[in-house]
Amino acid sequence: MGKGDRLVAWSKTPVRPDWLERDIWRQMPEEMTIREIEVSVSIPGFRARAITLVTTLLDARLFAKTSFAELHRRRWPAELFPRDMKISTGMDVVKCKTPDVVIKELTLYLIAYNLIRSLMFPAAQAHGVAPVSPNAISIADAKQTLRRNCLPLRAEQICAAIPSS
Numbered sequence: 001m002g003k004g005d006r007l008v009a010w011s012k013t014p015v016r017p018d019w020l021e022r023d024i025w026r027q028m029p030e031e032m033t034i035r036e037i038e039v040s041v042s043i044p045g046f047r048a049r050a051i052t053l054v055t056t057l058l059d060a061r062l063f064a065k066t067s068f069a070e071l072h073r074r075r076w077p078a079e080l081f082p083r084d085m086k087i088s089t090g091m092d093v094v095k096c097k098t099p100d101v102v103i104k105e106l107t108l109y110l111i112a113y114n115l116i117r118s119l120m121f122p123a124a125q126a127h128g129v130a131p132v133s134p135n136a137i138s139i140a141d142a143k144q145t146l147r148r149n150c151l152p153l154r155a156e157q158i159c160a161a162i163p164s165s
Contacts, residue, residue: 001060004038033058039069077135085113088139116142 001007010032016025035058042048053072057063086092091109096102120142121134131137 001035002065005060005065006036007033007058008036010034032056035060037065037068039065039072041069041073081135084139085109088143089113113139 012028012030016022033056035055037053037055038050039053040048040050051072053068055063055068089109089112091106091113094102094105096105116139117134120137120139121130123142124130124137
């Protein structure tokens with residue numbers, strides 16, 4: 001299989017963990033073969049690190065070791081985006097009290113975030129400062145730029161700039 005890529009037999013522990021339901025525990029096999037893949041993952045802006053991935057995809061010819069490293073690297077932004085969205089929109093503190101209204105508030109935050117994101121990249125392109133990826137634009141920087149450049153405008157100027165339908 002190659003260096004840092006091996007098959008390992010995992011045995012079911014004799015005692016069921018508290019977090020695992022009894023029915024699921026009973027259905028688990030006594031032993032299963034898994035594949036341990038040691039890869040080095042480099043994420044821009046972070047130090048490269050060695051990690052061990054575990055999978056039940058055992059065939060090294062069908063599922064290359066490098067593919068797992070790439071999938072793990074591509075997963076990283078999915079962890080950063082929710083944090084960015086929460087902080088940049090103020091969604092880290094939900095003000096509503098009932099579940100129905102909390103869902104509405106979160107939906108509005110998502111709509112606002114997506115609207116802002118949909119405008120940021122075309123605006124950066126129009127001003128010749130667009131990065132390679134739309135996700136490379138900081139929403140916090142975009143908000144600062146809007147505040148610095150747009151707040152001095154009067155409401156009439158803003159309304160006049162919006163095309164009528």
